[in-house]
Amino acid sequence: MPIISPILLNPLIDGRQSERAMLVRRGVQRLLMQMGAHVLPELSLATGRRADLVALTRQGDIWIIEIKSSIEDFRVDRKWPDYRLHSDRFFFATHPGVPAEIFPEECGFILSDGYGAEILRDAPEHRMAAATRKALMLRIARAGAARLLAAELAGVAVPVLEGESE
Numbered sequence: 001m002p003i004i005s006p007i008l009l010n011p012l013i014d015g016r017q018s019e020r021a022m023l024v025r026r027g028v029q030r031l032l033m034q035m036g037a038h039v040l041p042e043l044s045l046a047t048g049r050r051a052d053l054v055a056l057t058r059q060g061d062i063w064i065i066e067i068k069s070s071i072e073d074f075r076v077d078r079k080w081p082d083y084r085l086h087s088d089r090f091f092f093a094t095h096p097g098v099p100a101e102i103f104p105e106e107c108g109f110i111l112s113d114g115y116g117a118e119i120l121r122d123a124p125e126h127r128m129a130a131a132t133r134k135a136l137m138l139r140i141a142r143a144g145a146a147r148l149l150a151a152e153l154a155g156v157a158v159p160v161l162e163g164e165s166e
Helices: 019-034 072-078 080-086 130-153
Strands: 038-044 050-056 062-067 089-094 108-112 117-122
Touching: 019 038, 019 050, 019 062, 019 089, 019 108, 019 117, 038 130, 062 080, 062 130, 080 089, 080 130
Parallel strands: 062 089, 089 108
Antiparallel strands: 038 050, 050 062, 108 117
16 A cells, blocks of 8 residues: 555645635635535636635526635735636635725625634625636536546545535
8 A cells, every 4th residue: 555645635725725714715615505505616717816715606606705814815915806707706705813894895705713604795796708607617517527536536425415406
């Protein structure tokens, strides 16, 4: 048996995410799941940017959620306006240790404690162009299918969730 496995235990954690960011992510994912949305973390976009979370709602809307784990994390990251071109709604998500006032009013805001989350400010809608939507839907579908296959090949049990056929 090899000591080093060529298959990462969790390829969606590549060392760039802090422990705090992972807690925020977990809480936001739980919220979105409760809302009936399906979520893909760390999705690469056509621009080469990588969105922290991309959610597909029951209505077919695409949301991007950018996780910020500190004031400094927000201040140094100026790529977030690009995400608006790839989503119908754009949110920031953080934890109670980061002041909500630093986040732009024109973006949605989610507060997460790692166990759950709450949308404190809804994001304004800005519909994507049809061609962008189609390309992103294909990207979401292909990434989701590839991740399921990788999990299956790695021997990870992947349950079929209720409501997947909706």
